[in-house]
Amino acid sequence: AQSVTQPDIHITVSEGASLELRCNYSYGATPYLFWYVQSPGQGLQLLLKYFSGDTLVQGIKGFEAEFKRSQSSFNLRKPSVHWSDAAEYFCAVGPSSGNTGKLIFGQGTTLQVKP
């Protein structure tokens, strides 16, 4: 079965500290991988995506993610967290051919940033 797991439901970090949000997936073929951020009551903003090529992907707002095929993981990282990063983060996977755009989302990780 296709699925996305974000093991951490809630994470609290201090402002300026580093951050890593975990994402593991189960998919029949190599998928397209995404990280989105959602502020309360808002839609989704794409942070970064992996389609192919370099497995370390740079995104907006200083985020990066690394695709590890052997571990079926796509963890999101940021070296220094800002208070404005507090939000809900979703990892998602989708097919790399055919109906791309049809995504399966993880359960989400709520990030809280302490001053």
Added chain:
Amino acid sequence: GAVVSQHPSRVICKSGTSVKIECRSLDFQATTMFWYRQFPKQSLMLMATSNEGSKATYEQGVEKDKFLINHASLTLSTLTVTSAHPEDSSFYICSARDRRGPGTEAFFGQGTRLTVV
């Protein structure tokens, strides 16, 4: 970048009435649009895939007579929640995929908060 506009952003309706939500791709053509539903503090669940000029494909467990989807043009898909009830209250988000080719991502609208009273 590609922009997807969803309207309304927030709607309150009475139980038993119908509500229409629009999803528009503003600067690209979308042969495929997707409708998701998000319950409070939960993830997004795909409801249906909307294909321009043909019937929508619904995910298992989604009532197609309850959630009517129309994709009449390359830039517009609508979701109508018919005979809405309080349990239909949720956050509905659409996304649209650029028709220009395989391997392109879908872009999300800002979502619609539906409250049925």
